[in-house]
Amino acid sequence: MFGKLFKKKEEVTDISLVAPVSGVLVALEDVPDPVFSQKMMGDGVAVKPSNGEVVAPIDGKIVQVFPTKHAVGIMADNGAEIMIHIGLETVSLEGEGFTAHVGEGDRIKQGDKLITFDLQVIGEKAKDTVTPIIVTNTDDMSEISVEDKKEVTAGQDEIVIVKK
Template structure:
C-alpha cells in the first residue's frame, strides 16, 4: 500500500524548443509503433539540442543524429533528431559531448542545422524515447509548445 506513495518519478524536460507530438503520430513506424520504446516527439524550432535531465552520455551515433543518455535509476533515453537523418552521415550536426560525459539538464549536446535537414527533404520530428521500458510503470507525456531545458515533456513513474 505504501509503495505507491513512495513511487519514484522522473521529469524529462524538452531537449528542443518546438511543438510536442504524440509518439503515435510520428511518421516513422518504428517510433510510432513503440518498437524502440515509449515517449513523445518534438518538432524543433530551435537548433540546439540540450540535455533533458542530468545524466551520462552512453551513445552517440557516428552520424551524430541520435544520442543516448542514462538518467537516474538507470533510465535510458534516446533522442533521435529527425527521420532518416542517418542518411546525412553527420552533415548538419555538430556534437559538443562524447560518450562517457556527465551532463546537466539544459547543457547543450548538439547543434543542428534545421534548414539543411529540411533542404535534404528530412522530416524534423525528433522522438524522445525511453528504451528500457522494463523499469517503467507509467509515462505521461504532454502536448503543446515547449522551451528547451524548461518545459516538462514527460513524467516517468518507475516500477
C-alpha cells in the same frame, strides 16, 4: 553517531524530462515513421523543432553519441535510458549538419548543450525534422506519462514523467 556517514544513498525513482529541443510537441503515434509511431524502440514523445539546439532533458550520463551525430543516448539517474533522435532518416546524412558537444561517458546536467544541428539542412535532406524522445527501456519502468502541452521550450518545459 555514524548514521549519516553510512546511510544508504536514496535511490532516484521518478524523473521528469524537460524538452530537449524547442518547438511543437507531437504525439509519438503521429510521427511519420512506424519504428517510432508503433513504439518499437520504446515509449515517449516527439518535438517538431523550431531551432537547431538539443539540450539535456535530464541529469545523467551520455552512454552513446551516434557516429553520424543524429542521435544521443542518455542514462538517467533512475536508470531510464533516453534516446533523442534528431529528424527522421537522418542517419543517411552521415553527420552533415550536426555538431556534437558531448561524448560518451560525459556527465551531464539538465539544460547542458548536447548537439546543434542545421535545421535547414535537415529540413531539405531528411524525411522530416520531427525529433523523437524515447525511453528505450520502457519495460523496466512502471509508468511513462506524457504532458499535455502544445509548444515547448528546450530546458524549461516538462514533457515526460518516468517512474521506475
